[in-house]
Amino acid sequence: MLMSIGISLLFGVMxxxxxxQGTIVLLGAYILYTLExxxxxNPLVFMPASILVGTIVGYVLYLFSITPxxxxxxxxxxxxxxxxAAFLVxxxxxLLIWGPAxxxxxxxxxxxxxxxxxxxxxxxxxxxxxxxxxVGLLLLYFVLFKTNFGRAVRAISQDVSGAMLMGININSxxxxxxxLATALAGAGGAMVGLVYSFDPNxxxxxxxxxxxxxxxxxxxxxxxxxxxxxxxGIVQSFTQYYAITYTNGVIYATILLAILIRGRLTH
Amino acid sequence: MSPYIAIFAFLTALxxxxxxxxxxxxxxxxxxxxxxxxxNLPGGYGGQYSFGHYAFIGIGAYTAAILVTLFHVNNxxxxxxxxxxxxxxxxxxxxxxxxxxxxxxxxxxYFTIATLASAELMRFIVENWTSVTRGPYGIExxxxxxxxxxxxxxxxxxxxxxxxxxxxTFVIDKSSFGLALKAIKQDESLAEVCGVxxxxxxxxxxxxxxxxxxxxxALFAYNTxxxxxxxxxxxxxxxxxxxxxxxxxxxxxxxxFIGGVIxxxxxxxxxxxxxxxxxxxxxxxLILFVxxxxxxxPTIINRLERKEIKLNxxxx
Numbered sequence: 001m002l003m004s005i006g007i008s009l010l011f012g013v014m015x016x017x018x019x020x021q022g023t024i025v026l027l028g029a030y031i032l033y034t035l036e037x038x039x040x041x042n043p044l045v046f047m048p049a050s051i052l053v054g055t056i057v058g059y060v061l062y063l064f065s066i067t068p069x070x071x072x073x074x075x076x077x078x079x080x081x082x083x084x085a086a087f088l089v090x091x092x093x094x095l096l097i098w099g100p101a102x103x104x105x106x107x108x109x110x111x112x113x114x115x116x117x118x119x120x121x122x123x124x125x126x127x128x129x130x131x132x133x134x135v136g137l138l139l140l141y142f143v144l145f146k147t148n149f150g151r152a153v154r155a156i157s158q159d160v161s162g163a164m165l166m167g168i169n170i171n172s173x174x175x176x177x178x179x180l181a182t183a184l185a186g187a188g189g190a191m192v193g194l195v196y197s198f199d200p201n202x203x204x205x206x207x208x209x210x211x212x213x214x215x216x217x218x219x220x221x222x223x224x225x226x227x228x229x230x231x232x233g234i235v236q237s238f239t240q241y242y243a244i245t246y247t248n249g250v251i252y253a254t255i256l257l258a259i260l261i262r263g264r265l266t267h
Numbered sequence: 268m269s270p271y272i273a274i275f276a277f278l279t280a281l282x283x284x285x286x287x288x289x290x291x292x293x294x295x296x297x298x299x300x301x302x303x304x305x306x307n308l309p310g311g312y313g314g315q316y317s318f319g320h321y322a323f324i325g326i327g328a329y330t331a332a333i334l335v336t337l338f339h340v341n342n343x344x345x346x347x348x349x350x351x352x353x354x355x356x357x358x359x360x361x362x363x364x365x366x367x368x369x370x371x372x373x374x375x376x377y378f379t380i381a382t383l384a385s386a387e388l389m390r391f392i393v394e395n396w397t398s399v400t401r402g403p404y405g406i407e408x409x410x411x412x413x414x415x416x417x418x419x420x421x422x423x424x425x426x427x428x429x430x431x432x433x434x435x436t437f438v439i440d441k442s443s444f445g446l447a448l449k450a451i452k453q454d455e456s457l458a459e460v461c462g463v464x465x466x467x468x469x470x471x472x473x474x475x476x477x478x479x480x481x482x483x484x485a486l487f488a489y490n491t492x493x494x495x496x497x498x499x500x501x502x503x504x505x506x507x508x509x510x511x512x513x514x515x516x517x518x519x520x521x522x523x524f525i526g527g528v529i530x531x532x533x534x535x536x537x538x539x540x541x542x543x544x545x546x547x548x549x550x551x552x553l554i555l556f557v558x559x560x561x562x563x564x565p566t567i568i569n570r571l572e573r574k575e576i577k578l579n580x581x582x583x
Binding site for chain 2: 089096
């Protein structure tokens with residue numbers, strides 16, 4: 001949910017689709033993995049590190065690839081291409097550093113947990129993910145609706161030139177929202193690391209899932225994204241329970257169905 | 268026209284002088300040029316940034332591979348291998364119509380996501396329909412007996428396809444069809460008001476592009492002699508197609524040729540020298556291309572021309 005909200009936020013504010021988002025999520029997971037296996041203490045301590053790395057990568061990506069493109073006519077398509085190239089670079093850097101083997105963070109949280117109804121086991125990592133997502137969402141809500149920065153973001157997403165006339169610094173707001181989105185990706189990555197096992201190719205799957213969520217909820221619509229991530233989550237869990245090989249297929253089909261309905265509604 | 272004929276004649280003569288490795292490199296370059304032109308038709312002329320074009324490559328490759336295996340083809344000069352190419356093109360054309368049904372009403376990022384998701388869905392189907400496609404194990408094509416020059420019938424098929432794609436692009440570029448597409452790309456509503464049948468033209472160009480990619484996919488399968496879902500449905504290929512087209516100049520008939528030659532040579536060079544960080548280097552180069560040459564090679568030519576004009580003016 002956190003990672004797709006990042007994508008949705010970016011599109012709402014800047015009309016950017018960030019293809020590197022999935023891999024930044026993955027990077028967050030790998031950072032957590034490395035630190036955890038180095039120091040062998042509670043992985044939650046290192047969550048800020050994942051967020052920090054996500055922010056830094058986002059900042060660098062923004063400086064080098066988005067800033068020079070902003071003034072161009074074909075902005076939307078060109079940023080898609082650049083972020084996709086960045087996706088290739090990041091994915092292969094991960095491959096180079098951590099190797100192709102799948103990794104998983106085995107911590108105390110995945111062992112301890114609650115036993116519900118006798119045979120349902122809920123690991124503590126799921127609770128942590130749930131609480132962290134909730135905290136993240138509340139923070140995001142606070143930033144977007146209670147601060148001046150958030151007001152600027154919302155103003156830009158409504159009308160860029162109008163916002164500029166009111167004295168909002170477009171460039172710095174763009175940069176901050178890009179960094180915020182990738183920070184959310186880093187946080188999401190820490191969660192992914194706690195719950196799933198991951199390999200360098202997982203970033204693309206994550207990206208597609210986030211795209212699905214965003215497509216169901218509506219690009220740039222944060223509330224819709226929050227609701228859609230719950231829907232997609234339920235669809236995913238149900239297909240995993242009944243027919244695990246078809247999970248990805250069902251998700252792609254859901255994306256297409258959502259887009260089909262949305263396309264027919266809006267045109 | 269004559270320089271093009273000279274180039275094609277040169278390409279026809281080439282396999283008689285080169286060794287197998289060099290011929291395979293030339294084959295790959297031609298493959299990428301055809302793929303880039305197949306993307307150039309809907310993407311460059313029509314302005315539809317399809318990220319799911321690799322579905323057509325994959326479906327074309329699988330259709331041809333299944334057909335060839337079914338008929339136990341061991342002579343690739345024969346009727347069935349050509350039938351495989353045609354079948355691959357047809358299957359991709361039908362698929363393009365299906366994908367177009369979902370994605371063509373959409374614009375911008377939604378279109379991109381829809382095409383990407385449909386391509387992944389195709390790959391998913393191929394991966395799981397094990398009774399026909401053998402799933403992740405892939406299909407091994409019957410290997411033809413190697414006889415001197417006839418080792419490379421796929422090379423000549425590829426060359427023929429290259430010429431066909433060149434002619435298609437050239438004809439579309441010069442016809443009223445191409446004019447309509449350019450109008451749609453610049454301003455869709457205006458084109459529609461002026462009486463251009465936007466839906467029909469967008470669907471048609473999408474299907475033509477799909478068919479070309481499907482035929483190229485079939486030849487890809489013949490050449491590698493083994494395909495699996497990961498190699499046939501590779502999103503990186505799609506991205507390289509887009510970059511080649513943009514580098515050479517999107518929406519021009521020569522664009523995919525220039526961009527295809529430059530980028531695939533570079534690709535082969537990097538692959539030969541740094542096999543481990545191949546895609547890393549390619550990614551960085553692609554970022555640099557978008558930043559420095561947003562409109563591709565034509566930007567340089569335009570800049571040079573402008574400088575010349577300025578020089579002429581100052582001389583007067």
